[in-house]
Amino acid sequence: MLKPELCAKIALMTWKVLGHEWAVDLLRSHIAQQKLHHAYLLSGPDGVGRRTLALRLAQAINCAQPPEPGTPCLTCRVCRQIEAMQQADLLVVQAGSKGGVLKVDQVRELQRSLALHPYESAYKVALLLRFEEAHVSAMNALLKMLEEPPARAILLLTADSRESLLPTVVSRCETLRLHPLPIEKLAAGLRAELGVEEQQARLLAHLSGGRPGLALRLSRDPELMKKRVAGLDELKRLLGCGLVERFQFAERTAKDSKDKEKFRDLLEVWLSFWRDVTLRAAGTQAPIANLDWQAPIDQAASALGLARAREMTQLIERSAGLLERNVNPRLIAETLMLDLPYISLELVPA
């Protein structure tokens, strides 16, 4: 067995995946020893790197000129096509949009295509993304295929957790549970890989909670970061002002969040804030997400205390849940406004 540091290096060198060395190691050895299974389930929170790992696996399986068994070259045509999810033998099945539903017809279509011989590669690889969004009948429809697929077919499933799939699905797959990287490690990885500055890398690592995919998304899209800061500023303002302004905010939010998307994003930012407040109020060493807002967070934590902070966190979470269940956004916003405590955060973020 190689030393962990060495493993990490190899994983990074050969598969170009941040973290998850053990998983890369395992999959590599499966390919190298010709012990590939017919179905893998990669589970883990959003942005942890499930899809990347699945694509790398597909590349490693089908690469036209692998430098060594189990390692994709990442430069040949097939590898590049797979990277773009446009290869002839890579069948991608996913819900139409995030939060949508993967329909049973898509699975049936997949079954038909999987039954065909691979077009140019060694294996036909079916990539079923966010399979927790699959309709229950779609999951059931996959069962037989998942247990005994055609000889030259491999199914790769990704999901947020094993529990959100049918147990009958899970028990047919080899499950790899990807978990977030330690914050420090991700920060180091971001510095080394992307050349991000020290401070920015740390912030990204904290914000993403150790999930490389999310960190990359945040670093590539400055718009997302701007939105986050705007959301926090808004919250700070609301905490300090009276009900009239709060209700104006609720009205505004409801008006321009017809698609709910914006409001949901805002709630997510707020949730991260309140969770940080809770963590600080509890006095734990656990890393907070909004590293650049530490001062206001500490202030809020000492002003509110643990119980109240916990209550607020759950309140925001519940509001997000209600939004998901199509409760009137304005109603949610207004109730939330009534429940926000009155504190003025004087300290400014770093």
Added chain:
Amino acid sequence: MSQALYRKWRPQTWDAVVGQQHVVQTLHNALAADRIAHAYLFAGPRGTGKTTTARLLAKAVNCLNADLSARPCGECEHCQAVEQGRFLDLIEIDAASNTSVEDVRDLRDKINFLPNQGKYKVYIVDEVHMLSTAAFNALLKTLEEPPTHAIFVLATTEAHRIPATVLSRCQRHEFRRIPVVEIIQHLEQVAQSESIQVEAEALALIARQSTGAMRDAISLLDQLASTGQTITLAWVQEALGTAASQAVLTLVDALIEKDPACLLDTVHTALDSGSDPRQFARQIVDYLRDLLIMRTGSPAQIETTPEARLQMERHAQAFTPAEIMRLIRLFNTAAVEGRSAWQPALPLEMACIEALELPEAPAAPRVSSQPVQPAPAQPPVAPVQAETVSRAPAPPPTSAEVSEEDVQSTRNLAGMWDKVLGLVRQQDPKTYGLMNSCKSRFMRRDQVLLGFASDIVKAKMEKPENFELAQNALSQILERPVTIRCYVDTHKRSAIPDGVDNDGMVAAALRELGGELVDIN
């Protein structure tokens, strides 16, 4: 590509089926006596051998061996064909993909043709619970009286979704979860034949984790074996995301100590080392359940080492059964909570913190996340109710510390105030007038604070005759000696008195909407 172990090790003879003696024996006897039914329903949890048994049955009825009880022989042409998946008269239908009534009609059309090779055509309809209602109904007639050469085997994990009309036409066999001991035995056998090195403890954990499903157990073994090294307990734990049991103990210690920092640190250490938040929550629930069992006086049921038992007893004594139940409920919610994709650990963290709060807390009225209590018929200006008790009382009119008790007795006083006024009125209408003009009233232990609008009224009230009369009346009504202190209520009318939540609806009405506090009752 190598075949997954659970497929490679699919039993090919009756004897190889693990843990389903009651089903195997029945079928075997039926075969030996040549009394095969025309429709079977195999129901049971995943990975317990339904499809396997169905295929065995198909093999057995078509086997060419002369001895009925020795079927399937595994050697004849037909047995071989079934094993290799090329037997024409074994028709395996994936009911989850062919759910419609058209599919069933298609089946009905073809079933009348005689078998190609064997004696029987065997239709295995797997995942049969997914058939549509119309499809089920279309199947009914065929299922009741199929041609003599046809046998149906329906297999499902969810028998409750099968219509009663279908159930009554089938011979139903219930597959049970396979006991841990038998799983371990079977895994040992597999490991030996596949030359996999594995620790006994690791096998036990795999078996326990698979909750009676053999496929889960074998595929986990397969996964762990793929690196070709000895499988250790630590490795299994890592793959499963189960935290070391030490983490659970530390967490319970922190719960007893009521130390939120230590509690969350424990959670995060466990998660950083790779355990799954839900899995961890489930482990906590398991342990708490053991504590509950121990606390309710049946410690014999818990299998554990003597040292661990001592530790458990200490933990069990630190809680009352009601507390343990509350904790179990909290952590169980965290274990099943589906939401929160943003931060997977959040439900667990919230459960931890909530667990530390006093058990009374959930019973206390929530802030105002619930709709306001229906206001009684009162002028709309004053929807004032002191029901929303604060946990963080507003600053008092005097500098004295306000205790929870004071808030309570202030509310009490508010309820009694009319009686007090009534009593005073009987004795002296003038004093009654004075007291009636009192703006605010508070209790501080044995002192009653009366707030008046101006010095003049206050001075009048402080005249001995008025003062004593009021004091006596108050003591009489409150049934304990109290003293009166008067002060000038310089607060604005909208100041938020104690007993009213600073963040609640009443406070909001006062502060934002220009409400006036008319009365507290």
